[in-house]
Amino acid sequence: MTAPSFLQTTWLIASSTMKHGTRDRTVALLAAMFFVMILIAAYLGWSATATVNAIYAKAALVFQAQGKPVPPNPVGETPPLSVFRNMVTYVALLGALAALVLGHQIMATDRKSGIVPLLFSRPARRTAIATGKISALFLTIVGILAISLLVNIFTLLVMPGLALNAGVWIGLLKFYTVSALYMFAFAMLGAVCATRFKTESVALLLPITIWLALTFIVPQVTSNISPMAALNPMSANIVPPSSHFFVITSSVFGPLSIAEAYRFLASTYLGVVPGAGASTTAGGALLSLLVTNVMLLGFFTLSVKNLDASRSEYRD
Amino acid sequence: MALAIEITKLTKSYGTFVAVENLNLQIEQGEVFGFLGHNGAGKTTTIHILTSLLAPTSGKASICGYDIVDQGMAARTNLGYVPESVRLYEQITAFENLLFFARLSGVEKPKSSIDETLMLLDCPELSSKCVGSMSKGQRQRIGLAQAILHRPPVLFLDEPTAGLDPAGIKTLRDLITKLNRELGMTIFMNTHLISEVSKTCTSIGVLSHGQLVYRDSIDKVMARFGDDQTLEDMYLSLAPPKAA
Numbered sequence: 001m002t003a004p005s006f007l008q009t010t011w012l013i014a015s016s017t018m019k020h021g022t023r024d025r026t027v028a029l030l031a032a033m034f035f036v037m038i039l040i041a042a043y044l045g046w047s048a049t050a051t052v053n054a055i056y057a058k059a060a061l062v063f064q065a066q067g068k069p070v071p072p073n074p075v076g077e078t079p080p081l082s083v084f085r086n087m088v089t090y091v092a093l094l095g096a097l098a099a100l101v102l103g104h105q106i107m108a109t110d111r112k113s114g115i116v117p118l119l120f121s122r123p124a125r126r127t128a129i130a131t132g133k134i135s136a137l138f139l140t141i142v143g144i145l146a147i148s149l150l151v152n153i154f155t156l157l158v159m160p161g162l163a164l165n166a167g168v169w170i171g172l173l174k175f176y177t178v179s180a181l182y183m184f185a186f187a188m189l190g191a192v193c194a195t196r197f198k199t200e201s202v203a204l205l206l207p208i209t210i211w212l213a214l215t216f217i218v219p220q221v222t223s224n225i226s227p228m229a230a231l232n233p234m235s236a237n238i239v240p241p242s243s244h245f246f247v248i249t250s251s252v253f254g255p256l257s258i259a260e261a262y263r264f265l266a267s268t269y270l271g272v273v274p275g276a277g278a279s280t281t282a283g284g285a286l287l288s289l290l291v292t293n294v295m296l297l298g299f300f301t302l303s304v305k306n307l308d309a310s311r312s313e314y315r316d
Numbered sequence: 317m318a319l320a321i322e323i324t325k326l327t328k329s330y331g332t333f334v335a336v337e338n339l340n341l342q343i344e345q346g347e348v349f350g351f352l353g354h355n356g357a358g359k360t361t362t363i364h365i366l367t368s369l370l371a372p373t374s375g376k377a378s379i380c381g382y383d384i385v386d387q388g389m390a391a392r393t394n395l396g397y398v399p400e401s402v403r404l405y406e407q408i409t410a411f412e413n414l415l416f417f418a419r420l421s422g423v424e425k426p427k428s429s430i431d432e433t434l435m436l437l438d439c440p441e442l443s444s445k446c447v448g449s450m451s452k453g454q455r456q457r458i459g460l461a462q463a464i465l466h467r468p469p470v471l472f473l474d475e476p477t478a479g480l481d482p483a484g485i486k487t488l489r490d491l492i493t494k495l496n497r498e499l500g501m502t503i504f505m506n507t508h509l510i511s512e513v514s515k516t517c518t519s520i521g522v523l524s525h526g527q528l529v530y531r532d533s534i535d536k537v538m539a540r541f542g543d544d545q546t547l548e549d550m551y552l553s554l555a556p557p558k559a560a
Contacts, residue, residue: 002393002422003389003390003392003393003421003422004419004420004421004422008419008422009420012416012419012420016416020405020407023407113403113404113405113406114401114403115403115404115405117364117367117369117397117399117403118397118399118403118404118417118462119420120368120369121367121368121369121392121395121397122392122417122420122421123389123390123392123393123420123421123422124392124420125389308370309364309369309370310360310361310364310369310370
């Protein structure tokens with residue numbers, strides 16, 4: 001008898017985790033809500049564009065009848081991807097929360113079912129088990145976003161008047177890449193807490209508190225942005241204050257403010273001016289997201305490696 | 317031929333509390349070893365260390381010659397483990413659970429191995445049954461099945477009869493004997509029931525407060541102490557439980 005290889009174990013854990021994940025009602029409900037919001041965002045974008053097109057067509061007829069020059073269609077002058085600006089808010093709120101719950105479930109399912117001692121007594125490396133769980137999370141999030149991407153592509157193709165070019169498609173891909181990074185960070189946060197804590201209530205409440213803090217509180221501390229403005233992809237109406245307090249908090253907590261980093265990058269890729277915030281460069285914002293992901297990946301792998309399998313069940 | 321299990325100066329402590337202290341034990345291949353001790357004596361901690369669930373504080377242990385720390389993968393390939401309370405994925409069938417563990421254990425033909433194992437344990441009808449709807453005895457059998465799918469030379473059973481009715485205990489006892497005789501498995505069984513070991517085991521060890529206080533073959537034990545009742549007395553005199 002030979003033990004399965006690292007890759008075999010990884011794939012086995014990943015496929016098994018995804019199978020159990022699809023049977024989880026909470027995860028399914030949050031994913032369904034996320035899809036509904038994506039469809040609403042697509043409909044709102046299509047509806048607004050169609051309205052502007054209809055008004056422009058009538059106005060053009062009036063201008064022609066009066067013998068005046070017809071100005072260009074404003075739809076063609078706005079960035080095509082800006083029709084999806086609501087997506088920034090949906091990913092930051094519902095997408096991140098769904099990812100967090102999904103991340104929690106991938107470890108909590110095993111801990112609650114009491115399967116961990118059997119799992120860890122098999123000839124499988126714990127790092128392979130952790131990699132399998134990470135792969136399952138990654139594939140699930142990519143799967144959810146891929147469906148969302150298809151909805152967005154279809155919406156762009158059916159909308160009249162949009163100037164579509166290679167830059168638009170690249171921008172859309174960049175937006176989805178950065179959205180995947182953002183959601184994955186929260187998924188890993190959920191998984192780390194589900195692995196480390198002894199009670200499930202703490203394992204779920206703590207990452208939700210962190211998510212709330214990163215989304216609503218940290219942007220206020222770093223840039224004095226009101227909670228909803230921190231999520232709003234359009235330019236915030238607030239001018240960032242230049243007081244000593246915000247200069248210090250922005251430089252200290254700015255790199256931790258991944259909600260702002262996401263908003264800045266996502267809005268930029270969608271062609272919307274991101275407005276105020278701690279993130280001032282795309283490179284800095286991307287680095288902030290990447291470092292957060294790498295740190296959480298390492299922390300999760302270590303947590304699985306050090307999990308006391310003999311006392312792995314939650315105490316509540 | 318390598319020993320099935322070899323434990324040398326094994327110690328596990330949690331802060332100032334010593335759960336297992338300086339344990340030395342050698343178990344030959346083909347033995348059915350009964351590890352006796354009162355609740356909290358350190359039996360389960362010992363099994364958890366031997367199955368790689370817990371790291372020892374000091375000392376060494378090996379399974380079929382493979383060190384459990386330095387050659388953990390090889391050691392785990394050679395063992396099967398059935399915990400006191402068998403827990404599996406509740407929402408899926410026994411077959412799906414067993415398929416997962418067979419693949420995780422590197423079984424080359426998992427489906428045929430599952431069929432053969434369920435036949436060996438006289439429970440092929442449980443294959444398509446959802447684990448969540450199984451009785452304690454049925455779960456115990458599926459738990460045993462997952463542990464022997466890869467035909468390990470060494471099988472660890474932690475309080476295997478706990479919570480079973482008399483018929484379930486008899487069936488499990490017969491299965492343990494069958495696995496030992498037909499597959500030649502070395503069986504390491506934790507129990508605090510003296511009646512268990514006299515009917516199933518070929519040798520016993522008595523653990524008291526983390527220390528091994530007695531070790532002998534069951535034949536010698538029976539010759540020395542006689543029937544079950546005196547064996548009970550012997551156990552109590554060797555391993556007195558701590559005062560409440």
